[in-house]
Amino acid sequence: MKLKRLFTAVLSTALTLSLCAMPAMATEGGTTAGTPLADGMPVWDTTKKGSITIHKFEYNPSSGAPSQQGTGAEGEGAPAGATPLDGVTFEIYQVQSQTWLESYYGGQVTASSQDFSKMDASDYYTKNSTTGAITVNSGATKVATVTTTTTETDKGVAKKDGLALGLYLVVETKAPDKVTSPADPFLVSVPMTRIADNDTTKKLTDWIYDVHVYPKNSTTYGQVTIEKKGYTGGGTGVALEGVQFKLQKQNGADWTDITANDSNGSTYNLTTDINGKITIAGLSQGEYRIFEDAYSNTSANKGYILDAEYHTFTVQKDGKIQVDGNVSANATIQVANHRPDMKKEVYNGTEWKQDAQYGVGDTVPYKITIEVPKNIDKLSTFTVTDTPTGLKDNVGSIKIKDGTTALTSGTDYTVAAEGTDGFKIDFILTSNTVKACAGHTVTITYNAVVKDTAVVGGNGNSNNAKLTYTNKINSDNTPGTTTNTIEDSAVMYSFGIKVVKTAEDGNTPLLGVVFDLYREAKTGETSIVDAETVKKAGLDSTKSWILVKSGLTTNASGIIDTSDSTNATNYTHGLANGDYYLVETKTVDGYNLLTKPVEVKLDVTATTTWQKTNVYDASGNLVKHGTVTKTTFTHTSNNGDATKTELAVAKVINRKGFTLPVTGGFGTLLFSGIGVLLVLAGVGVLFSLKKKTNRA
Numbered sequence: 001m002k003l004k005r006l007f008t009a010v011l012s013t014a015l016t017l018s019l020c021a022m023p024a025m026a027t028e029g030g031t032t033a034g035t036p037l038a039d040g041m042p043v044w045d046t047t048k049k050g051s052i053t054i055h056k057f058e059y060n061p062s063s064g065a066p067s068q069q070g071t072g073a074e075g076e077g078a079p080a081g082a083t084p085l086d087g088v089t090f091e092i093y094q095v096q097s098q099t100w101l102e103s104y105y106g107g108q109v110t111a112s113s114q115d116f117s118k119m120d121a122s123d124y125y126t127k128n129s130t131t132g133a134i135t136v137n138s139g140a141t142k143v144a145t146v147t148t149t150t151t152e153t154d155k156g157v158a159k160k161d162g163l164a165l166g167l168y169l170v171v172e173t174k175a176p177d178k179v180t181s182p183a184d185p186f187l188v189s190v191p192m193t194r195i196a197d198n199d200t201t202k203k204l205t206d207w208i209y210d211v212h213v214y215p216k217n218s219t220t221y222g223q224v225t226i227e228k229k230g231y232t233g234g235g236t237g238v239a240l241e242g243v244q245f246k247l248q249k250q251n252g253a254d255w256t257d258i259t260a261n262d263s264n265g266s267t268y269n270l271t272t273d274i275n276g277k278i279t280i281a282g283l284s285q286g287e288y289r290i291f292e293d294a295y296s297n298t299s300a301n302k303g304y305i306l307d308a309e310y311h312t313f314t315v316q317k318d319g320k321i322q323v324d325g326n327v328s329a330n331a332t333i334q335v336a337n338h339r340p341d342m343k344k345e346v347y348n349g350t351e352w353k354q355d356a357q358y359g360v361g362d363t364v365p366y367k368i369t370i371e372v373p374k375n376i377d378k379l380s381t382f383t384v385t386d387t388p389t390g391l392k393d394n395v396g397s398i399k400i401k402d403g404t405t406a407l408t409s410g411t412d413y414t415v416a417a418e419g420t421d422g423f424k425i426d427f428i429l430t431s432n433t434v435k436a437c438a439g440h441t442v443t444i445t446y447n448a449v450v451k452d453t454a455v456v457g458g459n460g461n462s463n464n465a466k467l468t469y470t471n472k473i474n475s476d477n478t479p480g481t482t483t484n485t486i487e488d489s490a491v492m493y494s495f496g497i498k499v500v501k502t503a504e505d506g507n508t509p510l511l512g513v514v515f516d517l518y519r520e521a522k523t524g525e526t527s528i529v530d531a532e533t534v535k536k537a538g539l540d541s542t543k544s545w546i547l548v549k550s551g552l553t554t555n556a557s558g559i560i561d562t563s564d565s566t567n568a569t570n571y572t573h574g575l576a577n578g579d580y581y582l583v584e585t586k587t588v589d590g591y592n593l594l595t596k597p598v599e600v601k602l603d604v605t606a607t608t609t610w611q612k613t614n615v616y617d618a619s620g621n622l623v624k625h626g627t628v629t630k631t632t633f634t635h636t637s638n639n640g641d642a643t644k645t646e647l648a649v650a651k652v653i654n655r656k657g658f659t660l661p662v663t664g665g666f667g668t669l670l671f672s673g674i675g676v677l678l679v680l681a682g683v684g685v686l687f688s689l690k691k692k693t694n695r696a
Contacts, residue, residue, distance in 0.1 A: 084156025494574025
């Protein structure tokens with residue numbers, strides 16, 4: 001509109017001058033003969049070609065800011081706050097010829113029926129009131145299509161050279177989305193005269209053949225905030241830092257990556273901050289979508305399922321944001337990530353913990369608790385693998401529940417052997433029952449039996465469970481092909497007994513003393529010791545007993561160590577805490593057997609140090625909760641022996657028996673003689689009785 005007013009002013013001034021003077025011919029300095037113009041007009045060189053240079057600006061003036069009239073000359077400064085705008089396309093039409101323009105500037109009103117003083121660009125086009133589409137009148141000739149470009153030296157400029165002299169209509173046909181509305185079509189005279197040299201003379205000083213115009217567009221921008229939260233199972237969301245997003249804008253049938261602010265050109269940082277947020281400003285009008293691209297190296301995010309689902313929004317013409325039918329000035333788009341979690345525990349007799357103690361042959365109850373992600377229905381893999389050490393899983397004892405709802409084997413999950421002693425559970429993700437577990441807590445319970453290969457003491461038998469799950473959802477809501485894992489362990493400890501056998505001085509070791517080891521049968525166990533054996537062993541006959549190990553034999557140091565795996569005679573493969581009884585079955589010559597069992601209390605406390613911080617493998621998989629890093633054993637009745645605190649130490653003393661007479665001594669002869677005399681006397685009595693019987 002400003003340029004239209006400018007051009008109207010120029011034409012009006014020229015028209016006034018032309019009405020006050022007679023046409024004239026002029027030559028100057030040997031130049032080509034000029035066209036006769038109105039009095040006071042400079043000579044017009046009809047042999048020249050002209051050009052139109054368009055300087056396009058983005059301009060949002062404050063309310064009440066003064067307008068600035070263009071002059072058509074090169075080098076005109078842009079208003080404060082205006083910035084070059086590239087990507088604006090113009091079509092240039094010639095609507096009047098050189099002859100017409102000559103008639104106008106020559107003041108030859110009779111050469112045309114048009115009232116020049118009322119000339120307006122809208123005389124040459126029509127505008128659709130609904131769509132705003134511009135239709136140029138027939139008779140106009142399209143001579144060029146130009147687009148403003150941004151370069152280091154010439155920003156926001158489009159130019160058309162070699163134009164024949166005449167009157168042109170310039171129509172803006174395409175602009176960036178940030179432009180709220182295109183500039184109205186405007187007229188450009190090639191050539192045109194400058195505005196009067198001063199307010200006093202009103203004299204038009206020269207002709208401009210390269211006409212510079214400065215149309216401006218108002219723009220608007222939108223802003224959105226992305227807020228990223230992570231959810232474990234059905235838990236409360238936490239801010240996720242370091243999640244990387246991609247922003248795209250619809251361009252016809254295609255989507256184009258948007259990496260920079262459309263207002264100031266600054267590069268976007270599309271990675272969530274410590275608060276899990278990204279603020280994206282400078283968005284021009286149009287359709288957008290944003291989606292997860294990757295996680296950064298922020299370890300706190302690992303384990304979450306990357307969800308590349310598209311989150312779409314619209315920046316309206318007024319800069320407001322429309323999301324899911326709701327419109328606001330600055331919308332916040334909530335984007336969630338989900339992940340499962342898993343915990344493995346062992347029952348210690350009174351409660352579920354991460355460690356417990358058992359002995360060989362014992363049945364050990366285990367429980368795996370899984371926090372199921374809310375998007376489990378989008379996954380393709382959700383499996384639990386159990387790999388015990390020193391135990392063998394009882395696959396038939398597996399039970400899976402969602403609260404009180406039992407899942408069915410074969411319908412909701414399948415079970416297969418894993419290695420020699422473990423199992424693998426594959427959840428059937430098409431099952432409606434499994435889908436209903438989303439955001440719930442699911443428990444897997446089962447039993448395992450302690451094998452005779454179980455480790456005694458040390459860091460125990462750390463039994464590992466592993467949850468494997470799909471770690472990416474594609475943009476079309478199909479599951480990816482890669483997986484994450486979460487691992488957790490519950491450790492089972494076994495202990496031992498150490499016997500120190502000495503003579504009555506308490507120091508001299510006794511070699512070759514043999515013991516049998518018993519314990520009371522637990523509830524449900526069947527006694528394997530008959531009543532006669534119990535009686536001979538001196539055990540309580542009102543109880544049932546288990547023979548743990550027979551033939552335990554002291555070495556040259558007088559020691560029996562049931563945890564010594566190198567000694568097959570004494571190795572008992574691990575004992576649980578409890579009361580044990582040593583029954584001596586053989587002692588050293590000259591020593592008496594013990595008259596009753598020796599009670600040994602095994603009450604070892606294992607203090608376990610767990611690495612509970614998140615641990616990641618080389619592939620970025622999460623190991624949750626961690627593994628045992630150190631175990632400290634203490635024993636309340638270790639008899640002062642701290643060499644192996646995972647053992648119960650029993651100090652047993654044997655005493656010598658009475659000294660019998662030496663074979664061949666006097667005492668022996670005396671007793672032998674008495675014996676012979678007694679035998680002879682007996683024989684004499686028998687003969688005497690026989691004679692009496694015969695006489696009778």
